[in-house]
Amino acid sequence: MDIATLIGLVGALSMILGAIMMGGDLAAFINIPSVVIVLGGTIMCTLTMQRLPVVIGAIKVAINAFIYHLDPPEELIDRIVGLAVKARKDGMLALEREQIDYPFLHKGIQMAIDGSTPETIKAVLSTEMVSLRQRHERGHTIFKFMEGTAPAMGLIGTLVGLVQMLRTMSDPSTIGPAMAVALLTTFYGAVLAFVVCGPIAKKLENRTDEETTLMRITLSGVMAMVSGENPRSIREQLISFLSPDLRPAPEESE
Amino acid sequence: MDIATLIGLVGALSMILGAIMMGGDLAAFINIPSVVIVLGGTIMCTLTMQRLPVVIGAIKVAINAFIYHLDPPEELIDRIVGLAVKARKDGMLALEREQIDYPFLHKGIQMAIDGSTPETIKAVLSTEMVSLRQRHERGHTIFKFMEGTAPAMGLIGTLVGLVQMLRTMSDPSTIGPAMAVALLTTFYGAVLAFVVCGPIAKKLENRTDEETTLMRITLSGVMAMVSGENPRSIREQLISFLSPDLRPAPEESE
Amino acid sequence: MDIATLIGLVGALSMILGAIMMGGDLAAFINIPSVVIVLGGTIMCTLTMQRLPVVIGAIKVAINAFIYHLDPPEELIDRIVGLAVKARKDGMLALEREQIDYPFLHKGIQMAIDGSTPETIKAVLSTEMVSLRQRHERGHTIFKFMEGTAPAMGLIGTLVGLVQMLRTMSDPSTIGPAMAVALLTTFYGAVLAFVVCGPIAKKLENRTDEETTLMRITLSGVMAMVSGENPRSIREQLISFLSPDLRPAPEESE
């Protein structure tokens, strides 16, 4: 589980909550109609803009991105090189008995065992990669749309409150509290947009980049195994995907 | 009919309406001159920016996008594979008696029956695809322009109201209601932009992507049929366009 | 003359004028110094940013775009096919006696009659196309710059007014009218930007797209004529540029 994301999300909300509680009671910041207009309105606009199954799919992708941990690329490289060593010694078919957790690597190895041509393996794995990027892309788009829509719903709610307040401004003492309520939708819209949806949209983007890197490493590794390169040369090719501080000292491995 | 779009649009407007009615009477939010300046002004600016037939065409495209349901890609693939099976058994001409509802697929099959060369079929179908994207593109552009123009017209209307109010500020008790009326155009502009035009523009974009995917699947399928590939291989190629959860278990089909 | 553009521009300004007149006398909205600071300032900044001849050229392009009507593409296709029929019957030289109104088509046909090679014709016509796009591009850039600068000049004018008003706030009764005058520059800036310059910039963009389409059709048509294709095949190629509803029923023409 990607604990930093949770810490970030909960931490930011706690700080805002803390600032509210320091200045008085929390109740003043809870207003059900304002929640409905901002949260409900944002969800409704999202439904207008994208079909329901796609929205649900995007939320699933987001939740998976937070719960399931990606293996670090250096471990994946070790695993691929290990498989390459075994395949070189005992033949490709010996990999059949291996337990491979990463489904994308499993599919590639399975195709290699089944004797698919390198072209077919490359085509199928590339399609999987593009397909994953497209599904994630839809996720970004939806959370980015919500990031843009939430403040707009906040503005609309505040305008409704302002117009109602301004029409009946007979008693000056009521102006302050009415204005406070009117501002609550702007507040909700800003929190929803900038603390929740925006960072999540960015998170999904970063996650997609990481997952694509893993897939690229896997694709390169499987292709190199199929064309029978020796394990040391495979490792050298694959560590070029890593940043220098993650690589084992390159001079020695030479 | 794409019911979610309607639910989203009606739902968002209902929530805003609900917030208005909770705070008093609806009448305070209806002001014909404000409607004219925001809605009329936005339409007029749209006419300045694009010829009338194109605007009407864009609206038609939008309405069609909401009314006509797109078949899911997995059904289209089943249909194409079914046709490929039949063509393999009884020959291409046997497809003449088939009832094909999707016009783009119908056109491709018809050309194949008529004996057009693969190059011609590909060229004609690709042109259709580009032409569809261009027409939809114009639709997005118009709704995006309206999304940008509506708040500007709202601002202009509010400035007119503010200037009129500020000039005759002799009686303080009239300031509130005058200000409320001035803010109404901002409110109308925000609703028109962020609840109506923005989500519709995005919806058209998403719809175009879906329709393009269907066309790409059809194009690949027809080309594969014409070059005489076997139905199972066609299916394998086409399901690569689907996201994994929509695909029939790939291991078994192998 | 592109009447819709004029209707749009005049219509939007009339609606704003109507809203002003409904709320009192028009005189309150006329303030010469404010006009000078917004309109004059925007023009001056435009001169800073681009040489005078280019600015004048851009305005000429814009005026031409509004006055001269573009022939619809389907008429251009009929014309080209007509010429192709004649050229096939009586030879290319027979086109010398034809009256061709569209200069771009005229130039292409003339080069074909003069016996230029297809490569030369293609190079010269392509250069013309790129050159037209560049000149129009400069036009968009200038009007887009004005769209961005006008509200900024409005803001500057309003700030000047606010500072002057705030310094001498001894008599509260003068605050309202002074503030009203200060807001006028914001109002002028918004109208100039969002009702005039923005839609015109977009209009030029759309116009460029239409003109480029005509040029592409012409280029394809002339190239096809020069390589001696038969008229029916030329028509089939050219109508692929049209959207389906503008095409003559394709099945029959086959």
Next chain:
Amino acid sequence: MDIATLIGLVGALSMILGAIMMGGDLAAFINIPSVVIVLGGTIMCTLTMQRLPVVIGAIKVAINAFIYHLDPPEELIDRIVGLAVKARKDGMLALEREQIDYPFLHKGIQMAIDGSTPETIKAVLSTEMVSLRQRHERGHTIFKFMEGTAPAMGLIGTLVGLVQMLRTMSDPSTIGPAMAVALLTTFYGAVLAFVVCGPIAKKLENRTDEETTLMRITLSGVMAMVSGENPRSIREQLISFLSPDLRPAPEESE
């Protein structure tokens, strides 16, 4: 000297100055601390973002762009064609005695005289072109950064003023003048950004485009001369870079 730029810059500032003087004395708009926070702050942030020599280089490029006049492209074409005529009559070496003012053309001709291969000439001149674009690009980036930073510094200054004013709001009569001073930084920021830095950034962009066009014409011309094309053909190629109204009547020159 590009007089229009100066007129634009001085004209815009004069109009703002005029608006200030019409409404009272200029002194109210001069506030040294506000100037320091906006102008100084913007310069400091620019130093944070780019090394000093590059900033100074960008300012030099900008000043050169305003002082030195670019020859119009039609004169450059005449010059190149004239050189081509001479080279054809008396040989390439005869150009050694020619006085060539435009350094880029001079370098190209000199290399041709020295007997460099066409590939070398093309490579060296292209590198010069890319290098010029990169240096100008840095200039745009710096002025665009200042255009974005100046209003931010204005906002920060105004916030400082507002907080100070609000804390000591005991005497209402001081609110107005204090607020006026607070708004001055916003005013300075807007003028610096939208009247000075923004148009200059755009000017440099336009200038780069013009200079690149001159370089492209020169490159084409020198390459054509080196490969021994006849002067009339060289002219025909080069005028394709001009817009139609700048070209000598093309039919006659044929």
Next chain:
Amino acid sequence: MDIATLIGLVGALSMILGAIMMGGDLAAFINIPSVVIVLGGTIMCTLTMQRLPVVIGAIKVAINAFIYHLDPPEELIDRIVGLAVKARKDGMLALEREQIDYPFLHKGIQMAIDGSTPETIKAVLSTEMVSLRQRHERGHTIFKFMEGTAPAMGLIGTLVGLVQMLRTMSDPSTIGPAMAVALLTTFYGAVLAFVVCGPIAKKLENRTDEETTLMRITLSGVMAMVSGENPRSIREQLISFLSPDLRPAPEESE
């Protein structure tokens, strides 16, 4: 150490500090809860959006960028040409005894000494270059995200303050100070975004460009040395990366 960056950062903050101190005591601008909500909230949102090790890596890259000075490209060219002269005289192996400070150049030379093929050297060095750009890219993204998030947190903090103030507006004399405190978060957000994060993000971008140029020069130089070009020709190729004013007079060196 890049002293200008430090001067810029400290200078801008000092000017703001100066403006605060001129208008009264500094204490009024220090409010711990406001610091927590803006700085803490921004950091928390950054954690939501990117994994902790990547954030720490980005900060390390930024610090390195400020501390370590890049050698100017002209010195690097001199060094490479010097090595090329030595290699031509005494053979490639003679370079083994050379002390080479720039790691990227050292790696390239070492590979050349070890007898790697030109293709391998190019592939490995190119991968290093792409890897460096990607890591720097992540740094920009994080600082740009913070630049966008800090004002949003400032807005949220101000909204919290406003709502609290408006609810208890019984005593007018408390409005001013409460409002002042509410505005502090906006002030903190603006300073954090526009004085700190924005310029640093841009600085990293500029730094990446400079470092990439050094790497490109090195790559070209090493490749030229490996293919045995003479030192004068290597110098000529490499100075094409410099802007004209940094090049030694090119005519003479010819």
